[in-house]
Amino acid sequence: MSSDYNHDPSEDQRSLWSQEQNDLKKQLVLEDAVSFDAATLTGLKYVGGVDLSFPLGDHENAVACLIVMKMPDLQIVYKEFLHTKLHLPYISGFLAFREVEPLLKLINQLKSNKPEFYPQVILVDGNGLLHPRRFGIASHLGVLCQTPTVGVAKNFLVIPSEFDDMGSLKGKFKESLFRKGDDYKLVGAASGAVYGTALRTSNTATNPVFVSQGHLVSLETAIKIVLNTSPLYRIPEPIRAADLESRAYIRSNVLL
DNA sequence: GCGACAG
DNA sequence: ATCTTGTCGC
Numbered sequence: 001m002s003s004d005y006n007h008d009p010s011e012d013q014r015s016l017w018s019q020e021q022n023d024l025k026k027q028l029v030l031e032d033a034v035s036f037d038a039a040t041l042t043g044l045k046y047v048g049g050v051d052l053s054f055p056l057g058d059h060e061n062a063v064a065c066l067i068v069m070k071m072p073d074l075q076i077v078y079k080e081f082l083h084t085k086l087h088l089p090y091i092s093g094f095l096a097f098r099e100v101e102p103l104l105k106l107i108n109q110l111k112s113n114k115p116e117f118y119p120q121v122i123l124v125d126g127n128g129l130l131h132p133r134r135f136g137i138a139s140h141l142g143v144l145c146q147t148p149t150v151g152v153a154k155n156f157l158v159i160p161s162e163f164d165d166m167g168s169l170k171g172k173f174k175e176s177l178f179r180k181g182d183d184y185k186l187v188g189a190a191s192g193a194v195y196g197t198a199l200r201t202s203n204t205a206t207n208p209v210f211v212s213q214g215h216l217v218s219l220e221t222a223i224k225i226v227l228n229t230s231p232l233y234r235i236p237e238p239i240r241a242a243d244l245e246s247r248a249y250i251r252s253n254v255l256l
Numbered sequence: 257g258c259g260a261c262a263g
Numbered sequence: 264a265t266c267t268t269g270t271c272g273c
Binding site for chain 2: 051052054090091092093095098099125126127130131132136137138151153154155156157158159160210
C-alpha cells in the first residue's frame, strides 16, 4: 500500500530520455545571443517567467502560467494560464518531460497572439546547465522555443559525480554569501566545469538561489538578469508572479 | 547495497 | 510540488 505508486522509471526509459536530452543538447548555445546589451542590460524591455502549480495532493492536474514583465519597473504586461493534465510523474533529472509541454504551449500562444510582448529572456523555475547531463528544463525549454532562458532553482540539485560532499557545500554558501549579489560558483570536482552559481538575491533571505544558463545566455548575463529582477525577494519577480498567479488561479477555481 | 534527488 | 500560524526583525 506504500509502494503502489513507485514512480521509478525503468533503466530503459531513463536511457531513452537521457538520449533525447543529449540530442537536443546539440542545439544548445551557451553564449550571449540576446537582443539587448548583455553587459549593461540596456535595451532589455521584457522578461518572462514561467511556473506550474498543483491542487493539493493532485499530481495530474496542473496550472501553468506565463508572465511577462516590463523592465525596469517589473510591471506585468502579459499573463496567461493553461490548465493541463500531466502524464508523467516528477522524476529528478527529467523534469522537462513532465512540465515543458504546457510551458511551450503558452509561449507559442503568446508569440502568435501578442508578439509585441514576446520576452527577450525567460526565467524558468528549475535548472539549466546545473543538471546531471547539463540539460535541465531551462535549457530544454530554451532550445524548443529558440529563446534565451535562465534556470533559477530554489534547491540544489545533487550531482553525485561532480559534487560529492553536499555538507561542506551548504557550509560554503553560508560562509561566502554575505549580501545581495554575492555568488559562489559551482564547479564540478571531476570535470572542473562550471555548472552555475549559488546567488544571494536578497539581504534578508540567507538562502541563495541556484542560477544556471538555460540557452543563448552566458552565466554572467544570467546572474545580472536575476539580480535585476529580484529587487525585493529571493525569487525573481517574473517567476514569483507566475507562482503566485497560478496558485491564486487554482484557489479561485474548483478543479476536479 | 545505501543514500541523494530541480519541481 | 503542497498545507499552515505565528512570530521575529527592520
